[in-house]
Amino acid sequence: MTSIKITGVEKRFGELLALSDINLTIEKGEFFTLLGPSGCGKTTLLRTIAGFYRQDKGDIWLGEELINDVPAYKRNTGMVFQNYAVFPHMTVYENVAYGLKVRKLPAQEIEERVKSALKNVHLEGYEARTPDKLSGGQQQRVGLARAMAIEPRVLLFDEPLSNLDAKLRVEMRDEIRAVQKALGITAVYVTHDQEEALVISDRIAVVNFGKIQQVGPPWEIYKNPVNLFVATFVGKINALDVVLGEDLGPGLRRAQAGSLSFAVPSAGTENCTEAVLAFRPEEVVETDQAATGANRLSGTLVSTAFLGTVVSMELELGGNTIVIERHRPKKADIPAAGDKVEFAVPPESCFIFDKQTGARLRAKEGR
Amino acid sequence: MNLRGKRADVWHLVTFIGFAIVIIFLIYPLFDVFQYSFKNKETGELSLANWKEFFGRAYYMRAFGHSMFISLATTFFSMVLGIPLGFFTTRYKIKGSNLLTTLSVLALLSPTFIGAYSWITMLGRNGFLRNLFSSIGITLPPIYGALGIILADSLQYYPFISLMLAGSLMTIDRSLEEASENLGARATKTFFSVTMPLVLPSLTGGALIVFMMSLSNFGTPMIIGGNYLVLPTLAYNMFTSEVGESPGMASTVSIILMLCAAVVIVLQTWASSRRKYASMLVNRPVVKKLKGAKAFFAHLICYFIVGLSTLPLAVIVFYSFRNTSGPVFQPGFSLNSYKQIFFDVPKTVANSFIYSLTAVVLIALVGTLLGFVIARKRNLAVKLLDPLLMIPYIVPGTVLGIGFIVAFNRKPIFLTGTAIIMIMTYFIRRLPYSVRSAASILKQIDPALEEAGINLGSPPGRTFRTVTLPLMQSGIISGAIMSWVTSMNELSASVLLYVGRTMTMPIKVYLSVADGYFGTASAMSTILLVVTGIAMFVVNKYFNRGSDTFIAA
Ligand SMILES: Nc1ncnc2c1ncn2[C@@H]1O[C@H](COP(=O)(O)OP(=O)(O)OP(=O)(O)O)[C@@H](O)[C@H]1O
Numbered sequence: 032m033t034s035i036k037i038t039g040v041e042k043r044f045g046e047l048l049a050l051s052d053i054n055l056t057i058e059k060g061e062f063f064t065l066l067g068p069s070g071c072g073k074t075t076l077l078r079t080i081a082g083f084y085r086q087d088k089g090d091i092w093l094g095e096e097l098i099n100d101v102p103a104y105k106r107n108t109g110m111v112f113q114n115y116a117v118f119p120h121m122t123v124y125e126n127v128a129y130g131l132k133v134r135k136l137p138a139q140e141i142e143e144r145v146k147s148a149l150k151n152v153h154l155e156g157y158e159a160r161t162p163d164k165l166s167g168g169q170q171q172r173v174g175l176a177r178a179m180a181i182e183p184r185v186l187l188f189d190e191p192l193s194n195l196d197a198k199l200r201v202e203m204r205d206e207i208r209a210v211q212k213a214l215g216i217t218a219v220y221v222t223h224d225q226e227e228a229l230v231i232s233d234r235i236a237v238v239n240f241g242k243i244q245q246v247g248p249p250w251e252i253y254k255n256p257v258n259l260f261v262a263t264f265v266g267k268i269n270a271l272d273v274v275l276g277e278d279l280g281p282g283l284r285r286a287q288a289g290s291l292s293f294a295v296p297s298a299g300t301e302n303c304t305e306a307v308l309a310f311r312p313e314e315v316v317e318t319d320q321a322a323t324g325a326n327r328l329s330g331t332l333v334s335t336a337f338l339g340t341v342v343s344m345e346l347e348l349g350g351n352t353i354v355i356e357r358h359r360p361k362k363a364d365i366p367a368a369g370d371k372v373e374f375a376v377p378p379e380s381c382f383i384f385d386k387q388t389g390a391r392l393r394a395k396e397g398r
Numbered sequence: 399m400n401l402r403g404k405r406a407d408v409w410h411l412v413t414f415i416g417f418a419i420v421i422i423f424l425i426y427p428l429f430d431v432f433q434y435s436f437k438n439k440e441t442g443e444l445s446l447a448n449w450k451e452f453f454g455r456a457y458y459m460r461a462f463g464h465s466m467f468i469s470l471a472t473t474f475f476s477m478v479l480g481i482p483l484g485f486f487t488t489r490y491k492i493k494g495s496n497l498l499t500t501l502s503v504l505a506l507l508s509p510t511f512i513g514a515y516s517w518i519t520m521l522g523r524n525g526f527l528r529n530l531f532s533s534i535g536i537t538l539p540p541i542y543g544a545l546g547i548i549l550a551d552s553l554q555y556y557p558f559i560s561l562m563l564a565g566s567l568m569t570i571d572r573s574l575e576e577a578s579e580n581l582g583a584r585a586t587k588t589f590f591s592v593t594m595p596l597v598l599p600s601l602t603g604g605a606l607i608v609f610m611m612s613l614s615n616f617g618t619p620m621i622i623g624g625n626y627l628v629l630p631t632l633a634y635n636m637f638t639s640e641v642g643e644s645p646g647m648a649s650t651v652s653i654i655l656m657l658c659a660a661v662v663i664v665l666q667t668w669a670s671s672r673r674k675y676a677s678m679l680v681n682r683p684v685v686k687k688l689k690g691a692k693a694f695f696a697h698l699i700c701y702f703i704v705g706l707s708t709l710p711l712a713v714i715v716f717y718s719f720r721n722t723s724g725p726v727f728q729p730g731f732s733l734n735s736y737k738q739i740f741f742d743v744p745k746t747v748a749n750s751f752i753y754s755l756t757a758v759v760l761i762a763l764v765g766t767l768l769g770f771v772i773a774r775k776r777n778l779a780v781k782l783l784d785p786l787l788m789i790p791y792i793v794p795g796t797v798l799g800i801g802f803i804v805a806f807n808r809k810p811i812f813l814t815g816t817a818i819i820m821i822m823t824y825f826i827r828r829l830p831y832s833v834r835s836a837a838s839i840l841k842q843i844d845p846a847l848e849e850a851g852i853n854l855g856s857p858p859g860r861t862f863r864t865v866t867l868p869l870m871q872s873g874i875i876s877g878a879i880m881s882w883v884t885s886m887n888e889l890s891a892s893v894l895l896y897v898g899r900t901m902t903m904p905i906k907v908y909l910s911v912a913d914g915y916f917g918t919a920s921a922m923s924t925i926l927l928v929v930t931g932i933a934m935f936v937v938n939k940y941f942n943r944g945s946d947t948f949i950a951a
């Protein structure tokens with residue numbers, strides 16, 4: 032139950048800059064997720080915290096302690112590995128007891144701690160099993176119990192669920208979250224699955240090319256992305272290249288994408304003409320319900336995908352492809368290819384990004 | 399782990415010891431071999447006289463030609479024997495195929511000279527088979543010379559072919575052949591256009607191993623070669639003969655042997671690098687059940703091949719129980735030969751066991767540690783050490799023996815006539831196998847397991863002991879047993895290095911044959927065979943290791 036402070040951390044593998052100027056503070060008891068595409072440096076950062084890599088620059092603090100030169104085995108971080116890394120030559124009990132024996136705890140206490148760790152992950156009664164007789168999900172529970180048993184200062188997870196099937200993934204995800212909250216332990220969780228990140232995290236750091244793009248609670252990351260990368264990586268979004276034009280009254284400005292014309296928020300866009308307009312599929316309003324007439328559009332349906340709670344529709348308008356969603360669809364609601372679909376994009380749902388830098392253009396004070 | 403620890407850890411020490419071993423026991427003696435070859439004996443100046451003589455005199459070139467001929471012929475006949483056996487036992491249901499495999503492996507691992515010696519008792523000047531054939535009017539050609547060497551070598555080494563072929567045939571996914579048939583190819587077309595190309599690399603690999611083993615084999619040509627000299631026996635003679643002894647020429651011959659071996663190793667590495675076809679095995683190949691005449695012939699061929707290679711071993715065992723009086727066989731059976739061993743030369747038996755066991759402990763220990771360094775700590779020094787450790791692969795026993803005699807018969811390291819030099823010979827010859835096998839076992843152990851240990855608070859040394867080592871254990875032990883067997887049976891280097899009190903069983907067999915004491919030789923060989931058999935059984939039974947272990951040995 033410790034905070035983690037990372038300042039100015041940089042890590043190179045030869046020429047490759049795997050981490051560049053990482054600055055993070057992870058609070059006590061927080062569930063903190065590193066989210067990003069493959070190869071962006073998530074694992075590298077996690078392993079640097081665990082002490083398997085030594086950063087080339089910068090400092091890492093666990094609570095009040097500067098741990099730059101503390102070897103991995105003295106850091107007291109409990110790591111849960113992607114491929115479980117359960118010792119195949121030990122029973123479940125021995126696996127969980129391993130770290131406790133290393134710490135030379137009295138036998139009595141080892142037994143109690145193993146028991147309670149196994150109870151936490153619902154593996155009571157599996158003590159004598161060997162790992163080859165466990166399912167993937169059970170093995171990962173052993174991995175989790177083993178990491179928790181040492182009462183680490185922080186728990187580190189490197190894509191712990193990616194080898195499990197979809198249903199088990201959801202189950203284990205909720206369980207990890209529950210156990211972490213119950214123990215109040217600080218957790219750093221690596222994933223490339225944005226849905227997983229949104230569900231499980233207190234806060235998320237979106238990483239790309241070894242750099243932190245944005246840090247914030249899930250809601251903030253989704254609803255208020257700071258750049259085009261975060262907007263496109265987290266959730267689905269429509270993005271159109273636009274040219275910004277004249278003012279359209281209070282706080283609005285024209286954005287022209289070929290023949291399509293939008294009214295978009297003008298705050299922050301003063302010095303920009305070439306931009307990217309983006310909006311999420313679920314933010315559109317179907318015109319028959321729309322009171323205001325702003326950003327009314329009409330597209331030709333290319334294809335539909337029925338996803339249970341929503342129908343996702345791919346439309347063609349003026350040479351652009353746009354995806355919109357209709358919620359709680361009824362059978363009659365599902366149009367056929369070639370049909371015209373009318374909808375509106377509320378101006379306040381539009382994000383504007385600088386075309387060159389990808390940075391979000393918005394009012395200075397945020398929100 | 400890329401933790402740049404500032405303290406020198408235990409793995410630096412291991413690397414250092416690795417270098418020390420390589421320098422003292424390989425580079426230093428081999429350097430002497432080079433020196434002898436390139437220096438004028440009288441003046442001590444650099445000279446190519448030895449090389450000119452080698453390439454200028456028919457006597458030497460002939461031995462070179464002999465070696466090439468023997469190795470090629472052995473490779474050819476090994477394939478003739480090995481391919482049908484490997485193919486039939488994997489693709490057709492052959493009754494007792496496990497027994498066949500076991501017996502062929504026994505022939506492979508038996509001391510090299512046993513086959514030669516046994517064929518002499520059968521087909522030598524007064525051999526019982528020769529007499530049998532001449533009694534029905536057939537005169538067999540003389541067994542001494544090329545014929546005998548090729549016969550004994552082929553019957554010993556063909557399992558390399560059959561085992562490697564079987565190994566790769568069993569890992570060809572059935573769907574590949576089914577796909578071919580599905581696309582309209584007949585069975586024969588499928589065999590030649592799909593199956594053959596897939597097994598070809600491992601067949602090539604097996605053939606190269608046979609070539610190499612036969613090229614560097616010393617025991618067989620020494621016993622059955624007569625006047626037919628090959629490179630290893632030539633080097634031995636040049637080095638030891640009382641008249642006209644010439645260490646310079648012996649060294650030159652040695653270097654030529656090593657060059658040939660190096661070429662073969664390069665080819666073999668190349669062949670095995672192309673062997674990675676069928677790694678993701680989904681559907682095991684089908685084993686067909688044959689009927690009628692086909693079944694009969696398939697069985698006949700398999701049993702004939704294995705029977706032929708087991709025959710020499712059986713004959714030896716049989717002879718060891720025959721009644722003897724001195725060197726002469728008498729009618730009837732007795733344990734005289736065994737009694738003689740235990741009364742006359744118990745020390746020889748003890749030596750063999752003590753030296754090989756000591757060597758094996760060292761081999762397993764050092765090999766495992768070096769294997770770990772090579773698999774997990776690839777820094778610059780280790781990258782340099784890795785190929786150096788493989789030198790023994792290309793150093794035939796005879797050459798190593800010559801190097802050791804020269805290098806350790808003077809200050810600063812004086813080892814001539816000691817047990818240590820025998821043990822170190824075994825140690826060095828087997829070390830690369832042990833290092834390789836430890837490294838390859840480690841490559842199959844997920845490094846995340848070690849990281850998990852460290853992450854849970856266990857320092858690197860303790861993690862190695864409690865996590866890595868237990869996982870390597872069965873591989874190490876079965877490898878050690880194979881090292882033990884080959885060390886027990888080592889002749890080519892130790893025959894140059896022994897003195898009376900450091901005599902070992904293979905050397906005694908060799909000398910007994912030379913002196914005509916066939917009874918003792920048989921009994922001694924039988925003991926070695928039994929030891930070999932027991933070791934194989936243990937490896938198979940308790941470590942669940944397939945024939946691969948034996949090929950690697
Ligand atoms: N030990 C290493 N040596 C050299 N390069 C490395 C090493 N580890 C990682 N890299 C490189 O550093 C970059 C970041 O790798 P990292 O493993 O941190 O990615 P990741 O975000 O975890 O990706 P994934 O989601 O695929 O696991 C990659 O380009 C990778 O190739």
Ligand SMILES: [Mg+2]
Nearest residue numbers: 073074075189
């Ligand atoms: Mg990763």
